[in-house]
Amino acid sequence: QVQLVQSGAEVKKPGASVKVSCKVSGYILSELSMNWVRQAPGKGLEWMGAFDVKDGDTTYAQKFQGRVTVTEDTSTDTVYMELSSLKSEDTAVYYCATRIWFGESLGDFWGQGTLVTVSS
Amino acid sequence: EIVLTQSPGTLSLSPGERATLSCRASQSVSRNYLAWYQQKPGQAPRLLIYDASRRATGIPDRFSGSGSGTDFTLTISRLEPEDFVVYYCQQYGSSRGTFGQGTKLEIK
Numbered sequence: 001q002v003q004l005v006q007s008g009a010e011v012k013k014p015g016a017s018v019k020v021s022c023k024v025s026g027y028i029l030s031e032l033s034m035n036w037v038r039q040a041p042g043k044g045l046e047w048m049g050a051f052d053v054k055d056g057d058t059t060y061a062q063k064f065q066g067r068v069t070v071t072e073d074t075s076t077d078t079v080y081m082e083l084s085s086l087k088s089e090d091t092a093v094y095y096c097a098t099r100i101w102f103g104e105s106l107g108d109f110w111g112q113g114t115l116v117t118v119s120s
Numbered sequence: 121e122i123v124l125t126q127s128p129g130t131l132s133l134s135p136g137e138r139a140t141l142s143c144r145a146s147q148s149v150s151r152n153y154l155a156w157y158q159q160k161p162g163q164a165p166r167l168l169i170y171d172a173s174r175r176a177t178g179i180p181d182r183f184s185g186s187g188s189g190t191d192f193t194l195t196i197s198r199l200e201p202e203d204f205v206v207y208y209c210q211q212y213g214s215s216r217g218t219f220g221q222g223t224k225l226e227i228k
Contacts, residue, residue: 035217045157045165045208045219059215062121095164105177108167 002026004096004111011117017084020114022096029053029077032100036070036081038092039113046092051079086118122146122211126220132228139196141223143209148189150213156185156194157208159222165208169194199225 007021022034036048049060051070060068069082079096093113100107123146133139143154152172157165167176169185172192182197196203204227209220 037219044222045159045210047210047217047219050215050217061216061218097164099170106167106170106174108170108176110164113164 002100002107002109004098004109006094006096006111006114009115009117011119012086014087014118014120016086016118017082018086018116019080019082020094020096020116022079022081022111024077024079024098027100029072029074029079032098034070034072034079035097036068037095037097039095040089040092043092048081048094053079083116086116088118090116091118092116121216122149122214122218124209124211124218124220126207126209126223128223129221130224130226132226133199134228135199135201137199139194139199139203139225141194141196141207141225143187143192143194143220145190145192145211149192149211152188152192153211153213154185154187154192155210155212156183157210158203158205159208160205168207196225201227 003025005023010018012018030053033052035050038046048064051058053072067084072079093115095113096111098109125144127142154172156169158168159165168179168183173185184195186193204225207223
């Protein structure tokens, strides 16, 4: 059974950085492409970027270019998303998510979400 | 980046009625790589439809997707009480995936 387990809630000050982890179990991390999506309180879903673990390719939404970095540690089956220069508008729940083909059907898996609060 | 516009923003219907949700893209979605998600309060989104019209595993057949190019539709044939939540479309045909702003389905 594929599971994505994220790190716990964080409180950061404006200008700081936050690093959220997403540990994968039940599948081989190196076969995955991991997406990061965030949701501000009471707002919609916002795609931040994707990281293809197999070939190391990363693609970020233009809005986050230069501020977000996604890395991986295949020895611990964990993907990390770091967001720098935090602003109050970055307060949101951050999700990791991936899709896996099982034969002809598609599985869609999400972490439980990590609340990041940016406040002075 | 492709911009997805969902309409209406809020849809007021009664249980048993049919719901039609729209998602329009600012440019053609490659290979109709368009998904629909349902999100309940406090939960991660749940995939309903992918590739515009393919139902995800375990999704009831009252949910269906259609459309191609720039215009896509999610139809819920007979609304159940648990269906009154928020729905998002997402395109994944370009290297940068984007979401629509969401449609809230509320009980009339």
